[in-house]
Amino acid sequence: MTEAITPITGDHLKAWGHRPGPAYPALIDRANAALAGGADLDAVRSLLAADLPPPPPPVLQPQPAGAVPLHVNIAAEDADEQKNLEDVMATMVEVLKTPTAVAGSIMPDACPAGPLGTIPVGGVVAARNAIHPGMHSADICCSVMITDLGHVDPKAALDAASASTHFGPGGREQGSRYTVSLDLLDQFRENPFLKDGRMIHAAQAHMGTQGDGNHFLFIGRSRATGRVAMVTHHGSRGPGGLLYKYGMEVAERFRSELSPGTLKQNAWIPADTEEGRDYWEALQIIRRWTKANHNALHQAVVEKLRANPGDRYWNEHNFVFRRGDLFYHGKGATPAWDGYADDATGLTLIPLNMAQPVLVARGKNADHALGFAPHGAGRNFSRTEHKRRMGSVTPDQMLASETKGLDIRFHCGGIDASELPSSYKKADTVIRQIGDYGLAEVVDCIDPYGCIMAGDVPPVWKTDRRRRR
Template structure:
């Protein structure tokens, strides 16, 4: 008997190679194939026997015409910078809405472009039917914020403790300095086809307790309502999430070529009702658990290092994610769900950071129709980081920091001041707050007034570090 017939069952990969598309029929096909295998059939003959059961290719889905599916705007224009920004947002959102799966869309007051035309903007929300679009939650999957009520703790002591335990910048923690990662969660990662690579599992261990770079931060302030100290962290799923995004985009591209070749690559989707879609949805939930654990690890380490007691509530919410409501998948790119029970751990309260010199808003979502049930995630920008640097002229980052954050304890983990994260790089906080109120997107319940914060800082690109090492 040939090797072809001994101990080698037919798998789903065989069926895919033979032209069968994953779906509800797969278990039946596999059972039939392996029954034939047990009778002594070889792979070539089994393939021939199943050839008649290859489903015909699905009809391709054409792009919608511009304006066919409208989107609501929850954003005002008060000066030329805002006019230019909103024009770009409208242009890219109009193109996004041509994607065949999209049923509704909205933009928030913090909206700004996030890539080539046709890329969902920051502050964008789209509802899709039977489709998960990896490009619409971006590589920073489950970027999120968490707050801990630290009672009457000294804000400086909290910020000092946090600076000693947190980790900013690229990469993960070195051996011997890593935080504990749930072995149970890692085991479940290994069971999911989107997360079971050795690299992803390794990063899940190395990146626990890290916050990355860019606009991620650790903020300490006081509640205006209670006077109690609070700490807020902002970061996403780091390396594990980026790896999931890359794999998800690869799978979505395969479906795009089959289902809608005209759709822009960044808007490719995975059908939710196929095996890959179910696995990807589960992978998103696992990445969410990892990210929440990451926030918790930093908060708890800070509490223990500062030897704090009198702890109050701790809650969190995400803004680069996909949420299922009824029969639609809602993609929030820099937008926060604002309806009751959007997740099992939802408290009804969410956070909206503005900039390092302004309060973090504690809000209760209003589930408005015009916002598709979402609220903003922050202040947003009217122009790019490079444009902000150009407008600084001869003013140094250090001078701008001193002028815009007077009286605050602002620290940059890498040492260098990242001017693109200073308040003047963002939209007017007062304007964003006014629009949240005027469009009914959220009800503000408290303000966490700033004491200080830690940012990643001006981190040199990884290729510069490599070049320096070679020298």
């Protein structure tokens, strides 16, 4: 009498290291066919060995505090700056525990930007084979663009800009939108991170918009040439915010598998994966969209003025830059080396506050700054603390005192006191430390005539309620 053959089941395959999945039934069928053909269990196991999944990657542990070099390019000159510096240092120590980090740096405009362990404004982190969405933040490719408008009337330029720009939450209404090129929209549709309908709508509705917060449109005059210039500051708006959301979701999936001990805000997408390559390309497309957004506003003003413009150039912060085999994450820091991008000019714009000039600087590619320069002035304390320190002084009084002689406009709300000069670091301190640390050489200053900001915008829920009424 022939002995019955015990069939191979999923339990056998699990014991041999196979993972349950769509291919499981076919593996079981192959195993039992081999068994029926006379193979013993060892032979069947060897037969299926080629289909074993790769071993799971090793779990990466956070690095010890101080294991990654941190270059400090900021000095405290009063009690507020000392407290700010201590907070920045504390959060950078936690950031640099991230397993992918190989070096960090902080700029003279550094200030905290979230819970402990969140990369600060003015922070730079170099990482190996990793793109960290949390290290470029939701305002991806926040950037500054300048156009030389020529010998035009600065008031006329600011009037033309007021009629052309759009501040506040959301996008433009149908009928008042700026055109997005079909080629750029096609690039959105071809990328897995950018192709959904919500993203495409945002790309169309948010073109020609600047948002709120510290984003601005500035009109000033070049000390070097005497010509009037327009400077805009804003990021990628809705499309960038959505990409950040999608990127963080993918990064969290990798974090939970690769390094569950890493802080969630420092999760990463491995650059050598399909997701990493798609995310890198999505960042480049968002960069193109953001540059087009700046260009749309600048060209609209040029055409309204019938100006004869000169140079136009830009530089970004809140972005990721590849240099060799490392990915450099600049949060409120801008690259200061030649050729960091195809459209780089070697010049960097560094705005300070609405009552101070925009600096035109040439970066020095300093090793101790990981090749970066500051993006602006930064803050020594929060918006809430600034409001508390105002005491009985009204926003109108503060505006009059701090911006005397300037044409300051708030596009869609009251005066936003948290954007007035006293809310920012002292401009002369930032300028001095740029020189002291050898970060950049100032080659021109655009002295202010005036600027436009969103203003104290009502909350979105309140605005929506008014619309419904």
